[in-house]
Amino acid sequence: MCGIVGYVGPNSTSEVLIAGLARLEYRGYDSAGIAILDSDHEIDVRKRSGKLKELRELLKDSPIKHGNTGIGHTRWATHGGPTDENAHPHLSEDGSVALIHNGIIENFAELREELAGAEFKSDTDTEVVAVLLGRELAQTGDLETAFRNIVKRLHGTFTLLAFATAEPGKIVAARHHSPLVIGLGEGENFLGSDVAAFVEYTRRAIAVEEDSIAVITPDSVQVTDFDGNTVATEEFAVAWDPAAADKGGWPSFMAKEISEQPEAVANTVRGRIKDGLVEIPELAALGDDYLQNINRIIVLACGTAAYAGQVGRYAIEKWARVPVEIELSHEFRYRDPIVDENTLVISISQSGETMDTFLAVSYAKELGLKTVSVCNTQAATIPRESDAAIYTHAGPEVAVASTKAFMAQVVALQLFALHLGRVRGVLADSDHRRAVTQLETLPDKVQQAVESQEQIQQLAHWMADTRSVLFLGRHVGFPVALEGALKLKEIAYIHAEGFAAGELKHGPIALIDHGQPVFVLVPSPRTSPTMHSKVVSNIQEIRSRGARVIAIVETGDTAVLPYADEVIRVPLADPLFEPLLHIIPMQWFALELSTAKGLDVDQPRNLAKSVTVE
Numbered sequence: 001m002c003g004i005v006g007y008v009g010p011n012s013t014s015e016v017l018i019a020g021l022a023r024l025e026y027r028g029y030d031s032a033g034i035a036i037l038d039s040d041h042e043i044d045v046r047k048r049s050g051k052l053k054e055l056r057e058l059l060k061d062s063p064i065k066h067g068n069t070g071i072g073h074t075r076w077a078t079h080g081g082p083t084d085e086n087a088h089p090h091l092s093e094d095g096s097v098a099l100i101h102n103g104i105i106e107n108f109a110e111l112r113e114e115l116a117g118a119e120f121k122s123d124t125d126t127e128v129v130a131v132l133l134g135r136e137l138a139q140t141g142d143l144e145t146a147f148r149n150i151v152k153r154l155h156g157t158f159t160l161l162a163f164a165t166a167e168p169g170k171i172v173a174a175r176h177h178s179p180l181v182i183g184l185g186e187g188e189n190f191l192g193s194d195v196a197a198f199v200e201y202t203r204r205a206i207a208v209e210e211d212s213i214a215v216i217t218p219d220s221v222q223v224t225d226f227d228g229n230t231v232a233t234e235e236f237a238v239a240w241d242p243a244a245a246d247k248g249g250w251p252s253f254m255a256k257e258i259s260e261q262p263e264a265v266a267n268t269v270r271g272r273i274k275d276g277l278v279e280i281p282e283l284a285a286l287g288d289d290y291l292q293n294i295n296r297i298i299v300l301a302c303g304t305a306a307y308a309g310q311v312g313r314y315a316i317e318k319w320a321r322v323p324v325e326i327e328l329s330h331e332f333r334y335r336d337p338i339v340d341e342n343t344l345v346i347s348i349s350q351s352g353e354t355m356d357t358f359l360a361v362s363y364a365k366e367l368g369l370k371t372v373s374v375c376n377t378q379a380a381t382i383p384r385e386s387d388a389a390i391y392t393h394a395g396p397e398v399a400v401a402s403t404k405a406f407m408a409q410v411v412a413l414q415l416f417a418l419h420l421g422r423v424r425g426v427l428a429d430s431d432h433r434r435a436v437t438q439l440e441t442l443p444d445k446v447q448q449a450v451e452s453q454e455q456i457q458q459l460a461h462w463m464a465d466t467r468s469v470l471f472l473g474r475h476v477g478f479p480v481a482l483e484g485a486l487k488l489k490e491i492a493y494i495h496a497e498g499f500a501a502g503e504l505k506h507g508p509i510a511l512i513d514h515g516q517p518v519f520v521l522v523p524s525p526r527t528s529p530t531m532h533s534k535v536v537s538n539i540q541e542i543r544s545r546g547a548r549v550i551a552i553v554e555t556g557d558t559a560v561l562p563y564a565d566e567v568i569r570v571p572l573a574d575p576l577f578e579p580l581l582h583i584i585p586m587q588w589f590a591l592e593l594s595t596a597k598g599l600d601v602d603q604p605r606n607l608a609k610s611v612t613v614e
Contacts, residue, residue, distance in 0.1 A: 009188025080123030092134020312413025352380020460592030514546030
């Protein structure tokens with residue numbers, strides 16, 4: 001949630017800031033604004049509630065003067081509603097300091113009481129910090145000193161960026177449980193909540209560590225801890241091209257990202273197969289001795305990532321023979337889990353900044369556990385805090401509803417399962433090689449499933465007025481049914497539920513009425529004949545009660561034809577790989593139904609791509 005960008009340099013500061021905010025729109029926001037120290041050494045602020053286009057219109061009507069120092073922000077309302085007044089940036093009382101903020105200042109009320117006589121223009125916790133910084137600067141006469149003094153007094157989560165009229169060409173920034181990266185240019189430097197903020201201008205970056213302060217000028221970058229001690233930094237190259245975050249002719253980012261899933265699979269597998277067996281170099285940091293002694297794995301994740309974990313559990317338990325538990329990150333750290341030194345924690349987060357998951361990983365480390373991160377974003381907080389990281393290489397995912405990241409997360413977990421099974425010596429070589437063959441042919445099969453869009457489009461058009469959809473799956477199809485339902489809730493705003501098909505007769509069958517649409521994920525009759533026959537029986541049960549059945553089946557399966565109203569076919573695959581094909585028609589269905597209803601596919605209401613508050 002919320003996007004941050006900062007710039008010092010000779011180029012058009014307003015253009016740099018607006019371009020950065022546009023690339024951060026995926027994070028979710030309800031207002032936007034920029035502040036620039038103009039050529040007259042005055043702070044010029046433009047901000048508006050609503051989407052970035054509202055700010056662009058304001059800048060057309062009221063242009064901002066050129067300056068070489070500026071900050072920009074897209075806000076997700078927490079303290080105070082999404083109004084012009086509450087939008088960032090905020091100024092100090094005398095207008096000499098501009099400040100933006102991601103996160104929540106938990107002790108803002110106490111700080112506000114200290115600021116006797118201050119006239120606040122907003123309801124935000126952020127303006128309290130701006131006023132506090134202005135007063136501290138008036139006393140110290142030095143922006144860095146004043147900034148360092150106030151950040152030590154703040155409780156909660158925050159990334160702060162600020163500049164002052166007295167020190168042009170300088171931005172100070174701090175991070176505490178909220179992401180911050182530096183972009184390195186020639187005669188210019190950048191700050192952002194992630195690399196998307198500046199990737200159009202530079203691919204050289206530094207990740208700012210926890211509880212650090214960064215100071216940038218056009219020609220220098222300095223990073224210290226809150227006490228002023230120098231912090232070592234490590235530069236990294238941003239791996240993706242800025243063009244990857246453009247729609248590329250597709251009507252929406254979500255449509256583009258569904259179509260990119262064959263590449264997401266191929267890129268996640270690439271470099272991790274050696275002599276026909278899976279070997280993940282990143283796991284060398286843990287050591288084979290440790291992996292051989294693992295007796296339990298806990299997967300930490302939220303939302304779609306948690307469903308990816310549930311799918312991955314089947315592969316890990318089958319191929320590595322280690323019990324796996326899936327924990328919602330926000331629940332894990334509020335209980336007293338039973339763990340020991342041989343318990344491995346795997347976290348899953350597309351952004352690597354999900355606050356619930358980050359705090360759960362931190363708790364796991366406090367318990368003395370080893371942690372592995374499955375992540376799609378370079379140098380993000382969670383992988384940097386983990387003992388090892390498996391990057392998914394899916395490329396930037398802009399649409400709020402996750403598609404290709406889910407696909408890549410499942411593949412990464414399957415790769416992990418095969419690696420662990422090999423290290424532990426519990427996976428037969430023949431079974432390992434058969435799974436690798438499936439992985440190597442998977443991109444082509446995913447491409448075939450992607451091509452189901454036209455059939456799904458027609459189906460969604462006919463169902464535009466649907467108000468409830470159910471999803472049924474067995475075995476590994478169960479978590480995929482849950483993910484299919486979540487996609488529909490996220491972007492079509494209708495009731496949707498996923499169920500284990502065997503659970504149907506234990507209560508949910510009461511929901512079946514005439515015309516009730518039900519998606520059924522049908523296991524392969526070749527590789528899972530027992531489950532296949534049970535699912536066909538489930539279809540007969542609900543069809544006899546008036547359900548409209550949409551069956552997703554493998555090519556060649558004719559057993560469901562007498563009982564299904566619609567049949568969507570996907571390529572043949574072994575059972576553990578079926579979910580990666582079954583999910584694609586459900587992704588298309590959610591997108592097409594949302595489109596038929598005239599909704600915003602990429603930025604659904606009330607949701608954000610990166611959840612950086614708990």
